[in-house]
Amino acid sequence: MTDSKAPRLSTAGRFPRPARALAGTLATMGTLHFLAPKPFDAIVPRGSPAARAPGRTSAAWPS
Secondary structure (H helix, E strand, O other), X not given: OOOOOOOOOOOOOOOOHHHHHHHXXXXXXXXXXXXXXXXXXXXXXXXXXXXXXXXOOEOOEOO
């Protein structure tokens, strides 16, 4: 006998809405960080060691 009031478990391949929203937000911010790094570079404090390294430090951007 099944309880009709029991919470429904996600099926294979489906994730809860908050997980999908977080994944979409992270993917969007990662893409923006890659395509338009200046706003992200501007929020790094000047005294931070990371302030000396550009935000585009990756294999895609030659130094």
